[in-house]
Amino acid sequence: MPYVGATFRWPGTLIVAILIAVATLHGQRPASATYDGERQIRLEGSITRIDWVNPRAFLFIDVRDASGTVANWAIDIGNPIELERQQWRRSAVRLGDVVVVQAMPARGPARQALARSVMLGASRKQLFTSPTVRAAARHAPTPRWPDGQVRLGPPPGQKGYWRPAGAKALVESSAASVRMNDDGLLANLSDADRVAPFQPWSKAVYLHRQRTLLKDDPIAHCMPPGGPRQFMSPNGFQFVEQRELGRILVLLGGGNRNWRVIYADGRAQGQAAEAVLTFYGTSVGRWEKDTLVVDSIGYNERFWFSNGGLPHTEALHLTERFSRPDVDTLKYEVTVDDPRTYTRPWKGGWDVAWVAGEDIEEYFCEENAEATFVR
Amino acid sequence: MKSAALLLICALVVFPARAPLAQEGHPLTGTWSGDWGVGAAKRTHITMVMAWDGTSITGTINPGPDAIAVPAIALDVTTWTIRFEADTKDGRIAAEGRIDDIAAAHRTIAGTWRQGTTKGDFKLTRD
Numbered sequence: 001m002p003y004v005g006a007t008f009r010w011p012g013t014l015i016v017a018i019l020i021a022v023a024t025l026h027g028q029r030p031a032s033a034t035y036d037g038e039r040q041i042r043l044e045g046s047i048t049r050i051d052w053v054n055p056r057a058f059l060f061i062d063v064r065d066a067s068g069t070v071a072n073w074a075i076d077i078g079n080p081i082e083l084e085r086q087q088w089r090r091s092a093v094r095l096g097d098v099v100v101v102q103a104m105p106a107r108g109p110a111r112q113a114l115a116r117s118v119m120l121g122a123s124r125k126q127l128f129t130s131p132t133v134r135a136a137a138r139h140a141p142t143p144r145w146p147d148g149q150v151r152l153g154p155p156p157g158q159k160g161y162w163r164p165a166g167a168k169a170l171v172e173s174s175a176a177s178v179r180m181n182d183d184g185l186l187a188n189l190s191d192a193d194r195v196a197p198f199q200p201w202s203k204a205v206y207l208h209r210q211r212t213l214l215k216d217d218p219i220a221h222c223m224p225p226g227g228p229r230q231f232m233s234p235n236g237f238q239f240v241e242q243r244e245l246g247r248i249l250v251l252l253g254g255g256n257r258n259w260r261v262i263y264a265d266g267r268a269q270g271q272a273a274e275a276v277l278t279f280y281g282t283s284v285g286r287w288e289k290d291t292l293v294v295d296s297i298g299y300n301e302r303f304w305f306s307n308g309g310l311p312h313t314e315a316l317h318l319t320e321r322f323s324r325p326d327v328d329t330l331k332y333e334v335t336v337d338d339p340r341t342y343t344r345p346w347k348g349g350w351d352v353a354w355v356a357g358e359d360i361e362e363y364f365c366e367e368n369a370e371a372t373f374v375r
Numbered sequence: 376m377k378s379a380a381l382l383l384i385c386a387l388v389v390f391p392a393r394a395p396l397a398q399e400g401h402p403l404t405g406t407w408s409g410d411w412g413v414g415a416a417k418r419t420h421i422t423m424v425m426a427w428d429g430t431s432i433t434g435t436i437n438p439g440p441d442a443i444a445v446p447a448i449a450l451d452v453t454t455w456t457i458r459f460e461a462d463t464k465d466g467r468i469a470a471e472g473r474i475d476d477i478a479a480a481h482r483t484i485a486g487t488w489r490q491g492t493t494k495g496d497f498k499l500t501r502d
Contacts, residue, residue: 111447201401201452204452208478209478216397301404302397302398311400314400315429341400341401358501
Protein backbone atom coordinates (compact mmCIF):
# COMPACT_ATOMS: atom_id res chain seq x y z
CA MET A 1 0.00 0.00 0.00
CA PRO A 2 1.45 3.34 -0.98
CA TYR A 3 2.24 5.67 1.83
CA VAL A 4 4.35 8.67 2.56
CA GLY A 5 6.08 10.39 5.35
CA ALA A 6 7.15 7.44 7.42
CA THR A 7 10.33 8.30 9.22
CA PHE A 8 12.53 5.38 10.04
CA ARG A 9 16.06 4.38 10.77
CA TRP A 10 18.10 2.63 8.12
CA PRO A 11 18.53 -1.08 8.72
CA GLY A 12 22.06 -2.33 8.90
CA THR A 13 21.77 -4.28 5.71
CA LEU A 14 19.41 -2.66 3.32
CA ILE A 15 18.27 -4.79 0.40
CA VAL A 16 17.48 -2.24 -2.21
CA ALA A 17 17.82 -1.85 -5.88
CA ILE A 18 20.48 0.79 -5.79
CA LEU A 19 22.49 2.83 -3.43
CA ILE A 20 23.08 6.27 -4.77
CA ALA A 21 26.35 7.88 -3.96
CA VAL A 22 24.81 11.02 -2.56
CA ALA A 23 28.01 12.81 -1.81
CA THR A 24 29.52 12.46 -5.23
CA LEU A 25 26.28 13.00 -7.05
CA HIS A 26 25.17 16.05 -5.21
CA GLY A 27 26.99 18.75 -6.99
CA GLN A 28 27.07 22.40 -6.30
CA ARG A 29 24.79 23.05 -3.39
CA PRO A 30 25.71 21.30 -0.16
CA ALA A 31 23.17 18.53 0.33
CA SER A 32 22.97 19.46 3.99
CA ALA A 33 21.62 22.88 3.09
CA THR A 34 18.76 21.47 1.06
CA TYR A 35 18.03 18.08 2.58
CA ASP A 36 17.62 16.90 6.13
CA GLY A 37 20.12 14.09 6.57
CA GLU A 38 18.69 13.27 9.99
CA ARG A 39 15.43 12.10 8.48
CA GLN A 40 14.67 9.32 6.05
CA ILE A 41 11.38 8.72 4.31
CA ARG A 42 9.90 6.03 2.13
CA LEU A 43 7.79 7.12 -0.82
CA GLU A 44 5.84 4.94 -3.19
CA GLY A 45 4.05 6.23 -6.24
CA SER A 46 3.78 6.31 -9.98
CA ILE A 47 6.10 8.36 -12.15
CA THR A 48 4.46 11.40 -13.72
CA ARG A 49 7.49 13.10 -15.19
CA ILE A 50 11.16 12.39 -15.82
CA ASP A 51 13.61 15.31 -16.02
CA TRP A 52 16.86 13.79 -17.26
CA VAL A 53 18.77 17.06 -17.43
CA ASN A 54 22.02 18.52 -16.21
CA PRO A 55 22.96 19.20 -13.49
CA ARG A 56 20.28 17.27 -11.59
CA ALA A 57 17.95 14.55 -12.77
CA PHE A 58 14.54 14.30 -11.15
CA LEU A 59 11.73 11.78 -11.07
CA PHE A 60 8.31 13.17 -10.21
CA ILE A 61 5.96 10.76 -8.55
CA ASP A 62 2.36 10.94 -7.36
CA VAL A 63 2.23 9.69 -3.80
CA ARG A 64 -0.99 8.90 -1.96
CA ASP A 65 -0.96 9.39 1.80
CA ALA A 66 -2.93 7.55 4.44
CA SER A 67 -5.93 9.85 4.00
CA GLY A 68 -6.01 9.19 0.28
CA THR A 69 -4.71 12.59 -0.73
CA VAL A 70 -2.34 12.51 -3.70
CA ALA A 71 0.66 14.81 -3.80
CA ASN A 72 3.39 15.11 -6.40
CA TRP A 73 6.96 14.73 -5.14
CA ALA A 74 10.19 15.70 -6.87
CA ILE A 75 12.83 13.03 -6.34
CA ASP A 76 16.38 14.20 -6.88
CA ILE A 77 18.36 11.25 -8.22
CA GLY A 78 21.64 13.02 -8.94
CA ASN A 79 23.70 14.17 -11.84
CA PRO A 80 22.62 12.31 -15.00
CA ILE A 81 26.14 12.02 -16.38
CA GLU A 82 27.32 10.38 -13.18
CA LEU A 83 24.23 8.19 -13.24
CA GLU A 84 24.92 7.07 -16.79
CA ARG A 85 28.49 6.35 -15.82
CA GLN A 86 27.06 4.02 -13.20
CA GLN A 87 24.86 2.35 -15.84
CA TRP A 88 21.70 4.26 -15.03
CA ARG A 89 19.70 5.00 -18.16
CA ARG A 90 16.72 7.25 -18.68
CA SER A 91 14.98 4.35 -20.39
CA ALA A 92 15.15 2.30 -17.19
CA VAL A 93 11.91 3.89 -16.05
CA ARG A 94 8.78 4.95 -17.87
CA LEU A 95 5.90 7.24 -17.08
CA GLY A 96 3.39 5.33 -15.00
CA ASP A 97 5.92 2.99 -13.43
CA VAL A 98 5.41 2.62 -9.70
CA VAL A 99 8.63 3.08 -7.77
CA VAL A 100 9.64 2.82 -4.16
CA VAL A 101 12.04 5.48 -3.06
CA GLN A 102 14.09 5.67 0.10
CA ALA A 103 15.16 9.26 0.51
CA MET A 104 16.09 12.13 2.75
CA PRO A 105 13.45 14.86 2.60
CA ALA A 106 14.03 18.53 1.87
CA ARG A 107 14.13 20.86 4.82
CA GLY A 108 10.91 22.79 5.17
CA PRO A 109 7.62 22.12 3.48
CA ALA A 110 8.87 21.37 -0.05
CA ARG A 111 7.77 17.99 -1.41
CA GLN A 112 11.23 17.20 -2.63
CA ALA A 113 13.66 14.50 -1.55
CA LEU A 114 17.14 13.25 -2.32
CA ALA A 115 16.99 9.57 -3.27
CA ARG A 116 19.10 6.98 -1.54
CA SER A 117 17.59 4.17 -3.53
CA VAL A 118 14.93 3.58 -6.14
CA MET A 119 13.31 0.34 -7.16
CA LEU A 120 10.29 -0.73 -9.13
CA GLY A 121 7.48 -1.20 -6.65
CA ALA A 122 5.54 -4.12 -8.05
CA SER A 123 8.32 -6.40 -9.22
CA ARG A 124 11.03 -5.14 -6.88
CA LYS A 125 13.11 -5.24 -10.00
CA GLN A 126 16.44 -3.58 -9.77
CA LEU A 127 16.28 -0.42 -11.77
CA PHE A 128 19.91 0.40 -11.64
CA THR A 129 23.13 -1.28 -10.77
CA SER A 130 25.18 -0.31 -7.79
CA PRO A 131 27.76 2.39 -8.27
CA THR A 132 30.79 1.22 -10.11
CA VAL A 133 33.57 0.15 -7.85
CA ARG A 134 36.69 1.83 -9.03
CA ALA A 135 39.53 -0.43 -9.93
CA ALA A 136 42.21 -0.70 -7.34
CA ALA A 137 45.24 1.43 -7.94
CA ARG A 138 47.55 -0.23 -10.40
CA HIS A 139 50.63 1.40 -9.03
CA ALA A 140 52.01 1.67 -12.52
CA PRO A 141 55.03 3.95 -12.80
CA THR A 142 54.59 7.69 -12.78
CA PRO A 143 54.28 8.93 -16.36
CA ARG A 144 57.05 11.29 -17.41
CA TRP A 145 57.94 13.65 -20.21
CA PRO A 146 60.93 12.75 -22.41
CA ASP A 147 63.15 14.94 -20.24
CA GLY A 148 62.13 12.96 -17.15
CA GLN A 149 59.80 15.52 -15.59
CA VAL A 150 56.63 14.14 -14.04
CA ARG A 151 53.51 14.39 -16.18
CA LEU A 152 50.39 15.51 -14.31
CA GLY A 153 48.10 14.53 -17.16
CA PRO A 154 47.56 11.19 -18.89
CA PRO A 155 50.39 9.02 -20.17
CA PRO A 156 51.12 9.59 -23.87
CA GLY A 157 48.33 8.38 -26.12
CA GLN A 158 45.89 7.90 -23.28
CA LYS A 159 43.19 9.94 -21.64
CA GLY A 160 42.00 10.39 -18.11
CA TYR A 161 41.43 12.89 -15.34
CA TRP A 162 41.62 13.27 -11.59
CA ARG A 163 38.66 12.53 -9.36
CA PRO A 164 37.57 15.02 -6.66
CA ALA A 165 39.57 15.17 -3.44
CA GLY A 166 39.67 12.11 -1.29
CA ALA A 167 38.67 14.20 1.73
CA LYS A 168 35.45 15.84 2.86
CA ALA A 169 37.02 19.16 3.78
CA LEU A 170 40.40 20.71 4.37
CA VAL A 171 41.55 20.02 7.91
CA GLU A 172 44.87 20.68 9.56
CA SER A 173 46.96 17.59 9.03
CA SER A 174 47.93 17.40 12.70
CA ALA A 175 44.26 16.67 13.56
CA ALA A 176 44.11 12.89 13.86
CA SER A 177 40.50 12.60 12.84
CA VAL A 178 37.65 15.07 12.68
CA ARG A 179 34.25 13.53 12.06
CA MET A 180 32.14 15.36 9.51
CA ASN A 181 29.64 14.63 6.79
CA ASP A 182 30.31 14.78 3.06
CA ASP A 183 29.64 18.51 2.96
CA GLY A 184 32.17 19.21 5.70
CA LEU A 185 29.58 19.64 8.46
CA LEU A 186 31.19 18.71 11.76
CA ALA A 187 29.62 15.91 13.76
CA ASN A 188 30.68 17.83 16.85
CA LEU A 189 31.12 21.60 16.74
CA SER A 190 33.61 21.41 19.57
CA ASP A 191 36.02 19.93 17.01
CA ALA A 192 36.29 23.31 15.28
CA ASP A 193 39.59 24.09 16.96
CA ARG A 194 41.06 20.94 15.43
CA VAL A 195 40.07 21.97 11.91
CA ALA A 196 42.32 25.01 11.76
CA PRO A 197 44.00 27.54 14.08
CA PHE A 198 41.26 30.13 13.83
CA GLN A 199 41.36 33.69 15.06
CA PRO A 200 38.32 34.45 17.26
CA TRP A 201 36.39 36.19 14.48
CA SER A 202 37.06 33.47 11.91
CA LYS A 203 36.09 30.73 14.32
CA ALA A 204 32.84 32.57 15.01
CA VAL A 205 32.17 32.88 11.27
CA TYR A 206 33.06 29.22 10.69
CA LEU A 207 30.73 28.11 13.48
CA HIS A 208 27.98 30.35 12.15
CA ARG A 209 28.29 28.66 8.75
CA GLN A 210 28.26 25.26 10.39
CA ARG A 211 25.24 26.05 12.55
CA THR A 212 23.32 27.37 9.56
CA LEU A 213 24.09 24.14 7.68
CA LEU A 214 26.17 25.91 5.03
CA LYS A 215 23.07 27.55 3.57
CA ASP A 216 25.03 30.63 2.50
CA ASP A 217 27.64 28.67 0.58
CA PRO A 218 28.61 30.82 -2.45
CA ILE A 219 28.75 27.63 -4.51
CA ALA A 220 24.95 27.51 -4.28
CA HIS A 221 25.05 30.66 -6.42
CA CYS A 222 27.55 29.07 -8.81
CA MET A 223 30.47 31.12 -7.53
CA PRO A 224 33.78 29.58 -8.57
CA PRO A 225 35.42 27.27 -6.02
CA GLY A 226 38.74 29.00 -5.45
CA GLY A 227 41.68 27.62 -3.49
CA PRO A 228 41.82 23.95 -2.50
CA ARG A 229 38.08 23.66 -3.02
CA GLN A 230 38.61 23.54 -6.78
CA PHE A 231 39.88 20.01 -6.22
CA MET A 232 36.73 19.09 -4.29
CA SER A 233 34.49 20.10 -7.12
CA PRO A 234 32.31 17.29 -8.50
CA ASN A 235 33.38 15.72 -11.76
CA GLY A 236 37.06 16.09 -11.02
CA PHE A 237 39.76 18.06 -12.74
CA GLN A 238 42.50 17.86 -15.31
CA PHE A 239 45.96 19.31 -15.77
CA VAL A 240 46.93 20.52 -19.21
CA GLU A 241 50.67 21.15 -19.28
CA GLN A 242 51.52 23.69 -21.98
CA ARG A 243 55.25 23.38 -21.64
CA GLU A 244 55.97 25.44 -24.75
CA LEU A 245 54.01 28.30 -23.19
CA GLY A 246 55.44 27.84 -19.73
CA ARG A 247 52.12 27.31 -18.03
CA ILE A 248 49.86 24.63 -16.62
CA LEU A 249 46.10 24.85 -16.90
CA VAL A 250 43.85 23.29 -14.31
CA LEU A 251 40.51 22.46 -15.93
CA LEU A 252 37.63 21.88 -13.57
CA GLY A 253 34.85 19.45 -14.34
CA GLY A 254 32.35 21.03 -11.96
CA GLY A 255 31.32 24.56 -11.12
CA ASN A 256 31.11 26.50 -14.33
CA ARG A 257 33.91 24.50 -15.91
CA ASN A 258 36.39 27.18 -14.87
CA TRP A 259 40.08 26.96 -15.46
CA ARG A 260 43.03 28.18 -13.51
CA VAL A 261 46.44 29.16 -14.87
CA ILE A 262 49.67 28.22 -13.10
CA TYR A 263 52.59 30.08 -14.63
CA ALA A 264 55.63 27.84 -14.78
CA ASP A 265 57.90 29.98 -16.94
CA GLY A 266 60.27 31.02 -14.18
CA ARG A 267 58.61 34.32 -13.39
CA ALA A 268 58.63 35.61 -9.84
CA GLN A 269 55.47 35.98 -7.83
CA GLY A 270 54.10 39.52 -7.87
CA GLN A 271 53.52 41.85 -4.97
CA ALA A 272 50.40 41.05 -2.99
CA ALA A 273 49.44 44.71 -2.80
CA GLU A 274 49.47 44.94 -6.59
CA ALA A 275 47.52 41.77 -7.27
CA VAL A 276 44.21 41.91 -9.07
CA LEU A 277 41.97 39.92 -6.75
CA THR A 278 40.37 36.87 -8.35
CA PHE A 279 38.75 33.57 -7.41
CA TYR A 280 41.79 31.51 -8.38
CA GLY A 281 44.48 34.01 -7.45
CA THR A 282 47.78 34.50 -9.19
CA SER A 283 49.72 31.24 -9.28
CA VAL A 284 53.40 30.71 -10.01
CA GLY A 285 54.77 27.17 -10.10
CA ARG A 286 58.18 25.56 -10.13
CA TRP A 287 59.38 21.98 -10.03
CA GLU A 288 61.37 20.79 -7.03
CA LYS A 289 62.54 17.41 -8.27
CA ASP A 290 59.29 15.47 -8.72
CA THR A 291 57.06 17.92 -6.87
CA LEU A 292 55.27 20.88 -8.42
CA VAL A 293 55.28 23.72 -5.89
CA VAL A 294 52.73 26.45 -6.58
CA ASP A 295 52.67 29.79 -4.81
CA SER A 296 49.39 31.71 -5.02
CA ILE A 297 48.20 35.12 -3.81
CA GLY A 298 45.62 37.63 -4.91
CA TYR A 299 42.39 35.96 -3.85
CA ASN A 300 39.12 37.81 -3.51
CA GLU A 301 36.80 37.16 -0.57
CA ARG A 302 33.79 35.92 -2.48
CA PHE A 303 34.24 32.18 -2.02
CA TRP A 304 34.84 29.53 0.63
CA PHE A 305 38.14 27.83 -0.01
CA SER A 306 37.04 24.47 1.38
CA ASN A 307 33.88 22.51 1.95
CA GLY A 308 32.64 23.24 5.45
CA GLY A 309 32.98 27.02 5.23
CA LEU A 310 36.56 27.97 6.10
CA PRO A 311 36.87 31.79 6.00
CA HIS A 312 39.73 33.76 4.51
CA THR A 313 40.69 37.32 3.66
CA GLU A 314 42.50 38.97 0.77
CA ALA A 315 45.72 38.19 2.62
CA LEU A 316 45.36 34.49 1.80
CA HIS A 317 48.61 32.98 0.58
CA LEU A 318 48.63 29.34 -0.49
CA THR A 319 51.58 27.11 -1.15
CA GLU A 320 50.49 23.91 -2.86
CA ARG A 321 52.62 20.85 -3.46
CA PHE A 322 51.57 18.31 -6.10
CA SER A 323 53.36 15.00 -6.50
CA ARG A 324 52.50 11.81 -8.37
CA PRO A 325 54.09 8.75 -6.79
CA ASP A 326 52.43 6.47 -9.33
CA VAL A 327 50.14 6.82 -12.32
CA ASP A 328 46.97 6.55 -10.23
CA THR A 329 47.77 8.80 -7.31
CA LEU A 330 48.15 12.54 -6.89
CA LYS A 331 49.28 13.75 -3.51
CA TYR A 332 48.10 17.24 -2.66
CA GLU A 333 49.37 19.28 0.24
CA VAL A 334 48.58 22.92 0.87
CA THR A 335 49.97 25.40 3.35
CA VAL A 336 47.43 28.05 4.29
CA ASP A 337 48.94 31.34 5.39
CA ASP A 338 46.40 34.06 6.15
CA PRO A 339 47.49 35.99 9.24
CA ARG A 340 44.25 37.98 9.24
CA THR A 341 42.22 34.80 9.61
CA TYR A 342 44.42 32.18 11.29
CA THR A 343 46.86 32.48 14.16
CA ARG A 344 49.64 30.70 12.26
CA PRO A 345 50.25 28.99 8.91
CA TRP A 346 48.83 25.47 8.75
CA LYS A 347 48.85 22.49 6.42
CA GLY A 348 46.30 20.08 5.09
CA GLY A 349 45.89 17.85 2.08
CA TRP A 350 44.65 14.64 0.58
CA ASP A 351 45.23 12.03 -2.08
CA VAL A 352 43.43 12.13 -5.41
CA ALA A 353 42.68 9.09 -7.59
CA TRP A 354 43.18 8.90 -11.36
CA VAL A 355 40.31 7.96 -13.66
CA ALA A 356 41.91 6.20 -16.61
CA GLY A 357 40.44 6.11 -20.09
CA GLU A 358 37.74 8.73 -19.57
CA ASP A 359 37.27 12.42 -20.17
CA ILE A 360 35.55 14.89 -17.89
CA GLU A 361 31.90 15.16 -18.83
CA GLU A 362 29.94 18.36 -19.14
CA TYR A 363 28.59 19.61 -15.87
CA PHE A 364 27.38 23.15 -15.46
CA CYS A 365 26.23 24.76 -12.28
CA GLU A 366 22.80 26.28 -12.59
CA GLU A 367 21.92 28.72 -9.91
CA ASN A 368 19.13 27.54 -7.66
CA ALA A 369 18.26 24.74 -10.06
CA GLU A 370 16.53 22.90 -7.27
CA ALA A 371 14.27 25.85 -6.50
CA THR A 372 12.36 24.99 -9.65
CA PHE A 373 10.92 22.05 -7.85
CA VAL A 374 10.08 23.63 -4.55
CA ARG A 375 6.35 23.73 -4.22
CA MET B 376 0.82 52.00 -20.36
CA LYS B 377 1.44 49.00 -22.58
CA SER B 378 4.80 50.36 -23.67
CA ALA B 379 5.80 50.92 -20.05
CA ALA B 380 4.93 47.33 -19.20
CA LEU B 381 6.84 46.14 -22.26
CA LEU B 382 9.83 48.21 -21.19
CA LEU B 383 9.69 46.68 -17.74
CA ILE B 384 9.54 43.16 -19.15
CA CYS B 385 12.49 43.89 -21.46
CA ALA B 386 14.45 45.28 -18.52
CA LEU B 387 13.77 42.15 -16.49
CA VAL B 388 14.89 39.97 -19.37
CA VAL B 389 18.06 41.96 -20.04
CA PHE B 390 18.88 42.57 -16.38
CA PRO B 391 17.53 39.56 -14.52
CA ALA B 392 17.57 39.67 -10.76
CA ARG B 393 20.64 38.01 -9.31
CA ALA B 394 21.53 37.07 -5.82
CA PRO B 395 23.92 39.69 -4.44
CA LEU B 396 27.50 38.57 -4.07
CA ALA B 397 28.56 38.50 -0.47
CA GLN B 398 31.95 39.43 0.83
CA GLU B 399 32.91 36.31 2.75
CA GLY B 400 35.95 37.59 4.66
CA HIS B 401 35.97 39.58 7.88
CA PRO B 402 32.34 40.64 8.42
CA LEU B 403 33.19 44.32 9.03
CA THR B 404 35.63 44.88 6.18
CA GLY B 405 34.34 47.12 3.42
CA THR B 406 32.29 50.21 2.78
CA TRP B 407 29.06 50.80 4.65
CA SER B 408 26.52 53.53 4.07
CA GLY B 409 23.41 54.74 5.83
CA ASP B 410 22.40 57.55 8.08
CA TRP B 411 22.44 58.79 11.61
CA GLY B 412 20.53 61.38 13.49
CA VAL B 413 18.18 62.22 16.32
CA GLY B 414 14.75 60.89 15.53
CA ALA B 415 13.27 60.06 12.15
CA ALA B 416 13.01 63.60 10.84
CA LYS B 417 16.59 64.71 11.21
CA ARG B 418 18.89 62.27 9.41
CA THR B 419 22.34 62.73 7.95
CA HIS B 420 23.86 60.47 5.34
CA ILE B 421 27.00 58.69 6.43
CA THR B 422 29.60 56.52 4.74
CA MET B 423 31.91 54.43 6.85
CA VAL B 424 34.84 52.35 5.65
CA MET B 425 36.16 49.64 7.94
CA ALA B 426 39.27 47.50 7.59
CA TRP B 427 40.74 44.52 9.45
CA ASP B 428 44.54 44.17 9.35
CA GLY B 429 44.82 40.99 11.38
CA THR B 430 45.15 42.66 14.76
CA SER B 431 42.79 45.62 14.80
CA ILE B 432 39.79 47.08 13.07
CA THR B 433 40.00 50.71 12.03
CA GLY B 434 37.62 52.95 10.18
CA THR B 435 36.99 56.20 8.42
CA ILE B 436 33.73 58.09 8.51
CA ASN B 437 32.91 60.04 5.35
CA PRO B 438 36.25 59.62 3.53
CA GLY B 439 37.36 62.89 1.93
CA PRO B 440 38.22 66.39 3.09
CA ASP B 441 36.02 66.11 6.19
CA ALA B 442 36.92 62.53 7.03
CA ILE B 443 36.70 61.40 10.63
CA ALA B 444 39.23 58.78 11.68
CA VAL B 445 38.08 55.89 13.83
CA PRO B 446 41.30 54.55 15.32
CA ALA B 447 39.83 51.43 16.90
CA ILE B 448 36.62 49.49 16.53
CA ALA B 449 35.91 46.79 19.11
CA LEU B 450 34.07 43.72 17.90
CA ASP B 451 32.51 41.15 20.21
CA VAL B 452 32.19 38.04 18.06
CA THR B 453 29.94 36.30 20.57
CA THR B 454 27.19 38.86 19.97
CA TRP B 455 28.48 40.55 16.78
CA THR B 456 28.31 43.92 18.49
CA ILE B 457 30.70 46.77 17.77
CA ARG B 458 31.81 49.78 19.75
CA PHE B 459 33.88 52.75 18.67
CA GLU B 460 34.71 56.31 19.50
CA ALA B 461 35.84 59.11 17.20
CA ASP B 462 36.82 62.73 17.59
CA THR B 463 34.90 65.18 15.43
CA LYS B 464 35.14 68.95 15.17
CA ASP B 465 32.10 69.10 17.42
CA GLY B 466 33.49 66.78 20.05
CA ARG B 467 33.87 63.08 20.70
CA ILE B 468 31.19 60.65 19.64
CA ALA B 469 30.74 57.16 21.01
CA ALA B 470 28.69 54.55 19.20
CA GLU B 471 27.69 50.95 19.55
CA GLY B 472 25.68 48.70 17.30
CA ARG B 473 25.05 45.14 16.22
CA ILE B 474 25.45 43.30 12.94
CA ASP B 475 22.15 41.65 12.12
CA ASP B 476 23.25 38.80 9.83
CA ILE B 477 26.94 38.32 9.18
CA ALA B 478 26.25 36.16 6.14
CA ALA B 479 24.06 38.65 4.30
CA ALA B 480 25.59 40.37 1.28
CA HIS B 481 24.04 43.66 2.35
CA ARG B 482 24.26 43.11 6.06
CA THR B 483 23.37 45.95 8.36
CA ILE B 484 24.59 47.44 11.59
CA ALA B 485 22.04 49.27 13.70
CA GLY B 486 22.81 51.02 16.95
CA THR B 487 23.02 54.18 18.97
CA TRP B 488 25.48 57.04 19.34
CA ARG B 489 26.11 59.71 21.89
CA GLN B 490 27.86 63.07 21.71
CA GLY B 491 27.90 64.89 24.99
CA THR B 492 24.31 64.92 26.13
CA THR B 493 22.91 64.30 22.63
CA LYS B 494 21.86 60.78 21.77
CA GLY B 495 20.72 59.31 18.51
CA ASP B 496 20.68 56.21 16.39
CA PHE B 497 22.30 55.02 13.22
CA LYS B 498 21.93 52.32 10.63
CA LEU B 499 24.56 51.22 8.15
CA THR B 500 24.27 48.80 5.25
CA ARG B 501 27.26 47.20 3.65
CA ASP B 502 27.58 48.22 0.00
